[in-house]
Amino acid sequence: MEKTIKKVTGAEAVVLSLLEEGVEKVFGYPGGAIMPVYDEFYKYRDQIKHILVRHEQGATHAAQGEARVKNRTGVAIATSGPGATNLITGIADAQIDSTPMVCITGQVPSHLLGTDAFQETDIIGISSPVVKWSFQVTKAEEIPWAIAKAFYIANSGRPGPVLIDITKDAQFSEFDFEYKKCEFVRSYNPIVEVSLDQVKDAAQAINSAKKPMMIVGHGVLLGDAQKEVLKIAEKAKIPVANTWLGASAFPAQHELFKGMVGMHGSYAPNLLTNECDVLIAVGMRFDDRVTGDLSRYASQAKVVHFELDFSEIDKNVKADYPVLGNCKESLTALDPMIIESDGRDEWFARWNELEKQEDEIVVQPDVNPTEGPIRMAEVVRRLSEITEGQAIIVTDVGQHQMITARYYQFMDTNTNVTSGGLGTMGFGLPAAIGAKVARPEKEVVAIIGDGGFQMTLQELGVIMQEKIPVKILILNNEFLGMVRQWQQLFFDKRYAETVIESPSFVKLADAYGIKGKSISERGDLMGALTEMIDSKESFLLEVMVEKEGNVFPMVPSGASVAECRLK
Amino acid sequence: MSADNIERFTISVYAENHIGLAGRLMQIFTRRKINIDSLTTSESEIEGIYRFTIVIHVTKDQVVKVVNQIKKIVDVMTAFFFSEDEIVYQEIALYKIKSSTLLGSNVEMVVRKNAARILYVDQEFTVIEKTGHKEETQELFDKLKPFGILEFVRSGRVAIARPMPNLHSWLEEVGLTDKFLVNPKK
Numbered sequence: 091m092e093k094t095i096k097k098v099t100g101a102e103a104v105v106l107s108l109l110e111e112g113v114e115k116v117f118g119y120p121g122g123a124i125m126p127v128y129d130e131f132y133k134y135r136d137q138i139k140h141i142l143v144r145h146e147q148g149a150t151h152a153a154q155g156e157a158r159v160k161n162r163t164g165v166a167i168a169t170s171g172p173g174a175t176n177l178i179t180g181i182a183d184a185q186i187d188s189t190p191m192v193c194i195t196g197q198v199p200s201h202l203l204g205t206d207a208f209q210e211t212d213i214i215g216i217s218s219p220v221v222k223w224s225f226q227v228t229k230a231e232e233i234p235w236a237i238a239k240a241f242y243i244a245n246s247g248r249p250g251p252v253l254i255d256i257t258k259d260a261q262f263s264e265f266d267f268e269y270k271k272c273e274f275v276r277s278y279n280p281i282v283e284v285s286l287d288q289v290k291d292a293a294q295a296i297n298s299a300k301k302p303m304m305i306v307g308h309g310v311l312l313g314d315a316q317k318e319v320l321k322i323a324e325k326a327k328i329p330v331a332n333t334w335l336g337a338s339a340f341p342a343q344h345e346l347f348k349g350m351v352g353m354h355g356s357y358a359p360n361l362l363t364n365e366c367d368v369l370i371a372v373g374m375r376f377d378d379r380v381t382g383d384l385s386r387y388a389s390q391a392k393v394v395h396f397e398l399d400f401s402e403i404d405k406n407v408k409a410d411y412p413v414l415g416n417c418k419e420s421l422t423a424l425d426p427m428i429i430e431s432d433g434r435d436e437w438f439a440r441w442n443e444l445e446k447q448e449d450e451i452v453v454q455p456d457v458n459p460t461e462g463p464i465r466m467a468e469v470v471r472r473l474s475e476i477t478e479g480q481a482i483i484v485t486d487v488g489q490h491q492m493i494t495a496r497y498y499q500f501m502d503t504n505t506n507v508t509s510g511g512l513g514t515m516g517f518g519l520p521a522a523i524g525a526k527v528a529r530p531e532k533e534v535v536a537i538i539g540d541g542g543f544q545m546t547l548q549e550l551g552v553i554m555q556e557k558i559p560v561k562i563l564i565l566n567n568e569f570l571g572m573v574r575q576w577q578q579l580f581f582d583k584r585y586a587e588t589v590i591e592s593p594s595f596v597k598l599a600d601a602y603g604i605k606g607k608s609i610s611e612r613g614d615l616m617g618a619l620t621e622m623i624d625s626k627e628s629f630l631l632e633v634m635v636e637k638e639g640n641v642f643p644m645v646p647s648g649a650s651v652a653e654c655r656l657k
Numbered sequence: 658m659s660a661d662n663i664e665r666f667t668i669s670v671y672a673e674n675h676i677g678l679a680g681r682l683m684q685i686f687t688r689r690k691i692n693i694d695s696l697t698t699s700e701s702e703i704e705g706i707y708r709f710t711i712v713i714h715v716t717k718d719q720v721v722k723v724v725n726q727i728k729k730i731v732d733v734m735t736a737f738f739f740s741e742d743e744i745v746y747q748e749i750a751l752y753k754i755k756s757s758t759l760l761g762s763n764v765e766m767v768v769r770k771n772a773a774r775i776l777y778v779d780q781e782f783t784v785i786e787k788t789g790h791k792e793e794t795q796e797l798f799d800k801l802k803p804f805g806i807l808e809f810v811r812s813g814r815v816a817i818a819r820p821m822p823n824l825h826s827w828l829e830e831v832g833l834t835d836k837f838l839v840n841p842k843k
Binding site: 214215218219222223224226243275276277278279399400401404405 | 672673676677680681684688721722725726728729731732733734831833
């Protein structure tokens, strides 16, 4: 292992430690308590790129965007007090969506801790329910150790956010810097050995299944097990659905791919969850948006659960055949035990029958309407066609997000960046910036609603300053659409505070030096989308869409997946 | 979940002695709106590893999930839970009464019969100590009450598992024994 010894300040040690971890870019915002570290960013500006966001929340989402498309730990930097508290939403988002992120915050000098000093806040205390791990550094010597441990913990086992809070005096004082990567924490056991017995039991259950169904989750992407999933599904002829965070793990145009499960998932996988005989869940956690009423969820099925996090097994759905461990390893062990199936005609006929119903009632009117205002779904499907499902798609939260989940046909892996568990409006724009910075060679399109865009639109400043060619597609229905849909369906159309006015997004983009266009006619759609995609620079396209469009199918809150509604 | 299935569980947590850990542990309970009956902490037989003993009233299903969440905390080595019949446990209670009540009363007999002891006496106050299960310390409380109890305090539970999974068997299972000084402390 490489070792370097050098007398440096704590602040310099922060930057050196980041370099040791291979960090090339960080997102952040300076302030009093983190100034010594910023002085070092200035000194090392040729080796590490600092991207100035416009609000610290943006730094966390950008770091998440980077992490999600690269499976690499994103880094966000902020000062003490408000700088630190502004990170919280992004940290909570990263925690619930298992995203590796290291946040570094400045803190008041250690002799002022607990005195209500200027810009002092107990960020360790505030963040503790939503971090995977955190540590307050009060001595410069602790910095390399703490940062090494932070990176190890953030991106091992089930990934998550880690926060390192560094007092200003620790940034100033000098010590002999020596860096050693962390590879072991005695109280932390991220590597679980896969039990062959568990795999054998799972194989037996899968082999004996007449009507199997597989749900792939985010764990497949995190565990890089896409190929293994595909191989087993093809061999055993298993229909595959994904959770929302599992999107892009399985090629959307594959004949075995059956769409998404859950509240706004597809009709067939929701209904057939309650008809299958073996439910194979890979790297997913049976979130309530997936299961609906738990007491009426897959109760007829034997559940095989491949999962890395032991606390997820039996947490929501009882697993008949749990397989603990990294799914890449367990599926690799499973593969030779799987008996090739010669087809399941009757079972697939049932899928086709339901798919046909959904196609007639929902999909065709959604993606190929011939009259009326533009529908969100057709915009997303046309984008999917133009980009051949290869773009990185970053979504915000709401109707446009669920429409994207349904109609963007993800054909490349690790290309879906979204706020799933936390449902953070405002996530889209900064996350897209992070994704584009991490993978400049890929087309990155942020699909955002008119509401969510206005939560973090200040990050257009980053696109302007850094010339980041992110494409922004605003689906504007002049409503907070998802809440409006619920008000229509469950609150007798009382549209309480869901009517939202927006500024001219095109003029706004123009103010930031970003090209923009707004369309409202169907005839202009293909041309405008093509112009956006063909643009070498950032481009904002606003599409005025049907105002009161609804997302279907829908499993109403508290209903069973079998009660999935097509209208 | 019906209230009938609620029982008392004792959770043993083995963790690094890191600042903030107790808070993190508590969050697991508060987030699930579980009240903690008692909480005791001390260094364990392994140097640097602290042992938290937490008593809660929940269902079996809840305790399993809570303990899994505790085990997920990075600074926690491991955690176990036990039902009442799986452990040997003890609590301690202190009772402060006016020294004057000792005169011409049968406090002495109460102390004797309850296997308690006088810990401290001065001209004004007397402190009585009693170790035992909650029911036993409560019984003494009730008996001393007529004499006037000025202060009363009961400790959290300390508990040792009967032959059940413990830290040592866990360390062996995960192959970490050599990472710890597992000799009992002198």
